[in-house]
Amino acid sequence: DLMLPSYIQEHYQFFQYTADHTLSAYLNEKIDPSVYSNNHLSVEQKKHYRKYVDWSLIPSKYRTVYKNPITDDQEGDPQLIEKAKKVLDPEVSPLLVDDQKLAKLMPTYILSVGHxxxxxxxxxxxxxxxxxxxPVVHDHYEHTFHGSIGFLNGPFALDIAHEMINGVVKYFKENL
Structure with missing residues (x-):
């Protein structure tokens, strides 16, 4: 769902990127930015995938960004729907893995950032x-940005990058 609050919220980052840029690089194919209005899904697909993208699992403080409820009754662009088949593969979009397969996963570590x-x-x-x-451990670092974990050394080194690395190392030491 590319209408999640974090997709439509402004994120002031040093390295600005968009989902279409990321997917274009990953899939080696140009992705149309109109995917942000979920124009890459048919009505049937929207209804099917809605169960995998449950907005109620997002902390309420982040859900204040959107103004209108998401509707699943608008048919997407047929060309985008065809191109989106790759993106709907659970290997690319882990949120689309069904619960039976999710239940077989090993204990999981998730690291996320606010921006x-x-x-x-x-x-x-x-x-x-x-x-x-x-079993899942989710370390969320509210006041930093995507990619900040890479700022470990040099003139732009960030203390938070070391804190994040330490969290990852701690998890693996305790769980491997």
Whole structure:
């Protein structure tokens, strides 16, 4: 769902990117930015996938961004629907994995940040894992941005990057 609050909220980042840029790079194909209005799904697909993207799992403080309820009654663009088939693969979009498969996952570690279009996906994924009784640790760093974990050294080093790395290392030491 590319209308999640974290997708439509402004994120002031050093390295601005959009979902269409990211997907274009991953899939090696140009993605139309109109996917942001969920124009890449048919009405039937929207109804099917809605159960996987449960907005109630997003903390309420983030859900204040949208103004109108999401509707599933608008048919998407046929060309985008065809192109989106790759994006709807659970290997690309882990939120689209059904609960039976999610329940078979090993204990999971999720790291997310406040200024990131993927922020809400992380809360939804965490909630879905918990619903199927998969042990999950979710470390959320509210006041930093996507990619900040890479600022470990040099003139732009961030203390939060070291804190994030330490959290990952701690999790693996305790769980491997």
């Amino acid at each position: 990131d279009r993927l922020r809400d996906d992380s809360f939804i994924y965490e909630g879905r894992l918990k619903r199927v009784h998969v």
